[in-house]
Amino acid sequence: MAQTVFAPWNDPEEKPLIQFRNVTKRFGDFTAIDRLTQDIYAREFFALLGPSGCGKTTLMRMLAGFERPTEGQILLGGQDLSQIPANQRSVNMMFQSYALFPHLTVWDNIAFGLKRAKKPKAEIEARVKEMLRLTRLEQFASRKPHQISGGQRQRVALARSLARAPKLLLLDEPLGALDKKLREETQFELMDIQEKTGTTFIIVTHDQEEAMTVASRVAVMDHGRIVQVDTPDRIYEAPNSVYVADFIGDVNLFHGVAKSRAERAPAPAARPLPEPETPEAEDALREMQEEAARKPQPTALGMALHDKVLAPIVGKWLDQQPKALPMPDPAPATGVTEAAAPAPVRTPDAPQASASTPTAATQPPAIPPGGLEIHWHAGQPPLVASNGPEALAGRNVVLSLRPEKISISKERPTAANVLQGKVIDIAYLGNISTYYVKLADGTMVKAQAANTRRISRRGITWEDTVWLSFTATAGVVLEDDT
Amino acid sequence: MSTGIVSRGQNTALGAALIAVAVFGALVAAALWRGAAPGAWAVTGSLAGLAGFLALWTRAGSDQRTSFLGATVIGLPYAWLLALFLVPFAIVLKISLSDVALARPPYMPQYDPAQGWAGVVDLVRELDFENFVFLTTDDLYWKAYLSSFRIAAIATACTLLIGYPIAYGMARAPKEWQATLLMLVILPFWTSFLIRVYSLMGILGNEGVLNGALIRAGLVSEPIQILNTQMAVYIGIVYTYLPFMILPIYAALEKMDESLLEAAEDLGCSRLQAFWLVTFPLSRGGIIAGCFLVFIPTMGEFVIPSLLGGAGTLMIGKVLWEEFFNNLAWPQASAVAVVLLLILIIPIVLFQRSEEKAREAGK
Numbered sequence: 001m002a003q004t005v006f007a008p009w010n011d012p013e014e015k016p017l018i019q020f021r022n023v024t025k026r027f028g029d030f031t032a033i034d035r036l037t038q039d040i041y042a043r044e045f046f047a048l049l050g051p052s053g054c055g056k057t058t059l060m061r062m063l064a065g066f067e068r069p070t071e072g073q074i075l076l077g078g079q080d081l082s083q084i085p086a087n088q089r090s091v092n093m094m095f096q097s098y099a100l101f102p103h104l105t106v107w108d109n110i111a112f113g114l115k116r117a118k119k120p121k122a123e124i125e126a127r128v129k130e131m132l133r134l135t136r137l138e139q140f141a142s143r144k145p146h147q148i149s150g151g152q153r154q155r156v157a158l159a160r161s162l163a164r165a166p167k168l169l170l171l172d173e174p175l176g177a178l179d180k181k182l183r184e185e186t187q188f189e190l191m192d193i194q195e196k197t198g199t200t201f202i203i204v205t206h207d208q209e210e211a212m213t214v215a216s217r218v219a220v221m222d223h224g225r226i227v228q229v230d231t232p233d234r235i236y237e238a239p240n241s242v243y244v245a246d247f248i249g250d251v252n253l254f255h256g257v258a259k260s261r262a263e264r265a266p267a268p269a270a271r272p273l274p275e276p277e278t279p280e281a282e283d284a285l286r287e288m289q290e291e292a293a294r295k296p297q298p299t300a301l302g303m304a305l306h307d308k309v310l311a312p313i314v315g316k317w318l319d320q321q322p323k324a325l326p327m328p329d330p331a332p333a334t335g336v337t338e339a340a341a342p343a344p345v346r347t348p349d350a351p352q353a354s355a356s357t358p359t360a361a362t363q364p365p366a367i368p369p370g371g372l373e374i375h376w377h378a379g380q381p382p383l384v385a386s387n388g389p390e391a392l393a394g395r396n397v398v399l400s401l402r403p404e405k406i407s408i409s410k411e412r413p414t415a416a417n418v419l420q421g422k423v424i425d426i427a428y429l430g431n432i433s434t435y436y437v438k439l440a441d442g443t444m445v446k447a448q449a450a451n452t453r454r455i456s457r458r459g460i461t462w463e464d465t466v467w468l469s470f471t472a473t474a475g476v477v478l479e480d481d482t
Numbered sequence: 483m484s485t486g487i488v489s490r491g492q493n494t495a496l497g498a499a500l501i502a503v504a505v506f507g508a509l510v511a512a513a514l515w516r517g518a519a520p521g522a523w524a525v526t527g528s529l530a531g532l533a534g535f536l537a538l539w540t541r542a543g544s545d546q547r548t549s550f551l552g553a554t555v556i557g558l559p560y561a562w563l564l565a566l567f568l569v570p571f572a573i574v575l576k577i578s579l580s581d582v583a584l585a586r587p588p589y590m591p592q593y594d595p596a597q598g599w600a601g602v603v604d605l606v607r608e609l610d611f612e613n614f615v616f617l618t619t620d621d622l623y624w625k626a627y628l629s630s631f632r633i634a635a636i637a638t639a640c641t642l643l644i645g646y647p648i649a650y651g652m653a654r655a656p657k658e659w660q661a662t663l664l665m666l667v668i669l670p671f672w673t674s675f676l677i678r679v680y681s682l683m684g685i686l687g688n689e690g691v692l693n694g695a696l697i698r699a700g701l702v703s704e705p706i707q708i709l710n711t712q713m714a715v716y717i718g719i720v721y722t723y724l725p726f727m728i729l730p731i732y733a734a735l736e737k738m739d740e741s742l743l744e745a746a747e748d749l750g751c752s753r754l755q756a757f758w759l760v761t762f763p764l765s766r767g768g769i770i771a772g773c774f775l776v777f778i779p780t781m782g783e784f785v786i787p788s789l790l791g792g793a794g795t796l797m798i799g800k801v802l803w804e805e806f807f808n809n810l811a812w813p814q815a816s817a818v819a820v821v822l823l824l825i826l827i828i829p830i831v832l833f834q835r836s837e838e839k840a841r842e843a844g845k
Contacts, residue, residue, distance in 0.1 A: 064744075086744075086748060087751055092748055092749065093745075099744065102764065112746070116749055
């Protein structure tokens with residue numbers, strides 16, 4: 001079965017389920033939501049992510065009907081919600097505290113909403129049973145909330161809010177009270193249930209890992225505004241502002257002045273490939289390509305036969321679309337993919353290419369032309385970002401660089417960007433280690449490496465002088481708005 | 483497990499040694515008080531107890547010392563109950579089984595300590611249930627019980643109807659106001675109960691404040707007879723017992739999570755439905771506690787019916803008072819009290835049992 005990527009927001013035909021139109025909410029002098037406009041589509045798992053006090057809970061409470069917008073409109077399926085009281089909306093909420101009725105059994109808690117809807121008794125029984133099965137709570141039906149564990153309570157709350165089959169389910173920090181292991185399990189359970197029921201979910205959370213795990217789209221909020229809405233991978237790999245880059249995950253920020261690089265990029269090639277960033281990645285990529293070459297591939301005639309003749313009858317079984325999420329575009333303005341660059345181009349303005357190194361015998365790395373170089377510190381070489389938009393040339397910019405994009409080695413590597421420093425601290429997290437490296441000018445840089453080897457064979461330790469390197473497209477150049 | 487048994491044994495030994503010290507010490511002190519030389523065995527006993535206690539105490543680990551002190555702390559309320567509830571009850575029970583006599587105190591038989599154990603046997607032999615039988619011969623008593631029960635039940639219902647909205651309002655008031663409101667509810671307690679009832683007489687009387695205001699307002703031409711009617715008794719009970727109803731209900735409502743009401747609304751309840759389906763059942767504990775706190779003392783209430791109810795109001799507390807002070811019939815009065823206690827305690831115990839069972843069934 002071919003799986004198409006779920007992206008209704010890219011489809012101009014698709015009608016949004018929820019529309020925020022210029023919504024503002026003020027509490028006295030405090031503006032909780034500031035002229036917010038956003039569409040959310042049916043069957044989406046939409047995450048509202050932000051620090052506490054950013055307005056995400058207010059947004060959710062307005063959808064549930066516990067708050068009214070001061071200005072603007074919220075539409076649910078084209079209908080203005082402001083005229084519909086909370087108890088008549090086809091919206092249900094799973095509360096942060098679960099808000100289970102302590103005097104009622106699990107069964108009665110789940111049946112509560114159905115009884116209010118005056119459903120016939122048999123139907124209520126069938127629906128509650130279905131919900132109990134969905135949340136694997138059958139044997140706890142006659143227990144009271146205080147007689148079950150936190151994880152079970154969380155599932156009761158979910159079952160209760162799903163029982164009325166709402167068009168929209170709101171989840172207010174639903175997993176905050178669970179421990180890490182249970183939280184991770186429950187996240188997958190939530191995704192599973194969301195897929196099974198086909199309900200639109202909006203989740204409020206301050207846990208970015210949770211948001212990235214469960215959501216189809218993540219909205220990062222700050223001071224009552226949505227700063228960026230995108231798929232989790234794009235939020236992470238292509239943040240549109242320093243705020244988003246800094247809020248999501250770990251990041252190194254290099255503040256500097258951008259200068260345009262001399263050479264222009266050639267026209268991008270037809271088939272972009274994921275960029276190799278570390279030797280391991282290059283190996284993996286080569287293996288993938290080799291494997292792909294070994295597999296039988298349909299010829300052009302075969303493809304045409306499949307697409308035109310067989311697919312309309314028996315359905316598509318060869319998928320041309322990648323199963324994985326799309327790789328982020330390097331930059332919106334000057335989309336350059338370095339793998340497309342032809343033979344290694346010597347770039348005289350790239351510092352490490354001209355620098356004489358002990359390993360001069362090795363081939364200098366291929367630095368794609370174009371983009372920006374960032375002069376960030378007087379004593380340090382400028383950083384090359386071939387994906388930097390030319391429009392930012394001459395401006396104050398921030399190069400945002402994820403720690404896992406930085407390689408750390410004891411010998412000087414050949415790469416587009418090389419920095420030297422000393423290991424100050426190592427955070428050993430089991431699967432990965434984060435190295436805190438202090439550069440000569442005092443800047444602290446975080447670099448991450450996967451611990452693919454057992455501990456005794458890893459060479460880098462405290463106080464070691466190390467080289468940090470990253471490719472010309474590893475970072476994202478953002479306008480410095482601070 | 484074994485340490486538990488050891489420490490319990492240790493605790494018992496420590497306690498026994500301490501009790502020996504107390505008993506023998508008391509004998510020594512009594513002998514000294516009388517001016518006599520204390521018996522050698524009493525002195526030896528108290529010293530031996532003290533030595534034993536100290537020996538055990540110094541050998542005991544700090545855990546055992548702590549658990550002994552803990553047991554002592556828990557024991558104190560039990561000792562209190564024993565001394566101030568069970569012992570007086572035993573005395574009242576004994577009097578209720580005695581006969582009226584022209585003596586001081588006015589009942590027979592009395593325990594004669596000089597006769598020792600034989601005195602106890604004689605005493606028990608002379609006790610009988612005559613007074614309880616007597617209560618059934620005169621219809622005054624059961625009528626008084628019934629009337630008390632009716633007045634207490636109606637008054638409790640009225641207190642609940644008035645108290646619940648007040649408690650609800652307090653629990654929903656802004657947080658910064660709640661302490662003040664709570665203070666206003668408790669404030670009347672700072673005035674003597676008797677003075678409050680007397681002041682009600684001044685308000686409810688024919689020349690009282692209330693009738694005066696009504697006549698001046700032109701609502702009535704003649705004063706309404708309130709004082710010395712059952713209405714006055716109800717007003718008095720509701721007024722004086724209202725805080726006992728408000729406080730437990732407030733406590734139950736105040737700790738209720740307000741998101742429960744939002745959840746109820748979210749699941750399709752109107753505000754009124756949410757109240758009956760969520761708020762009310764969750765305040766049930768407070769309502770029951772409040773009703774007990776009002777009903778039980780009202781049942782035996784004596785001051786309010788005497789001062790406000792006039793001659794027409796029959797309540798068991800008043801009957802008891804008259805038997806005791808006017809007729810000097812201590813045995814009959816004691817029998818009335820014992821029956822009243824049983825009437826109150828038995829239903830409460832049964833109710834607690836059924837609650838307990840319901841809770842067990844829920845598990």
